[in-house]
Amino acid sequence: MSTPTAPEEAGTRALSCYTANLARYLLRDDPDALDAIARSVRLAVRVDLPGDALAVSHHAVPLHELPREGVLEHASAATGESALAGVAEEFDRRGQVVVAASSAALPWSVARAEDSAPHLLLVDGRGRGWWHVVDDFSALLPQGRQEPFEGRVEDAALLSAMAPVPVRRPEHRLRDEHLFGVPVPPPPADRYRWFVLGPRGHRSPGLPGGWRLGADAIGALGEFWIALGERPGRARFLDDVWAASQHHTFRYARLLHTRHPTGQDAEKFLAACAAWRDLPMALHFAVRSAERGRSRPTVVKATFDHLHAVETAAQQVIGRYDYLCAT
């Protein structure tokens, strides 16, 4: 259902589970972090990967390269004890730490074990045997409404949330690898993981070859989903499209509420925002239709054709507002 964007949809809670808590981390030292994220939202996809996989990059400016402080790097440990020590060390250095978790392992999560996915949490306080944790992720999920969380958890609960998964699914590995917007290979799945802020180093060279960008990416993504009837396993990438939808909706909501465009510009942004918002529902409809033996590639095509048209129109004017023009 298409509805106008609301101001509250332009904050951290409008972002994906990774980016929401990364944004909270960045916001402490950079009040412009939300606008910086919004300005650099992009769609880049790879649809030529082995295993009929889909990789998505959402951020043109890598989120781990902080403007002044340095570069976020993966850290990991084989045991829970070492992980807590490592998280504590980073906390004592920086006053906050981003840790990797699994959604279904969070006490406040509505996710079921079979739906568990990689997640990030912000640790911004600690005491003897406890940690203050922030999870700004908020969404209406098929399992129910996921509410944000902010509060204390004990050592055991933090370790349980961070516990390595026995097998990391390929789609989760791809998501982990591209969470910052450029490929940063994560540590092995059998380790506890968190991030440390390292010194400023070389800037990322960006995406390697094989990636499709902007309007071309929308076309490639459309072709990927049009073939859903013959390739039902592609449904495992629905969450990646959902994240793209969240990020683009966030971008337009942020633009509309901070730059106050009017007239035709505003109409173009609202149309693009609505198209991105409706995209996950269209694909869920296509998936459920295919599951019922009523494959609907023409619905997918019409949806992506519309998205392509309104996104192209929005891109033609978005540069006037200092937002990335991705076409």
Place this chain on the structure above:
Amino acid sequence: MTKADAGVRDEVNAAVKKMVVAESRLTIDPATVGDTEPLNGEVLRVTSVGFLSMLIRLEDELGVTLPDDLFAGRSFHTVADLVDVVTPTCTGQRAG
């Protein structure tokens, strides 16, 4: 609109209202729901997840195929918006 088409629209209208009331977990008479009632407002509480389920059920229960451009720039704010998109699929017209 022919008399037959009007009859079909009434049937769709009744089916949609019955569904939105159930989806909102209400016990009110569906006939008391106005055509302009917001799908997610003071009375009805149809979430995006529930809306998707309703579309699937409408296809199954009414034996129709919703239009290809279902998610291509349409807005579904009220009961009538949903009736408008389903009715032509029952009468052979193209949804506008």
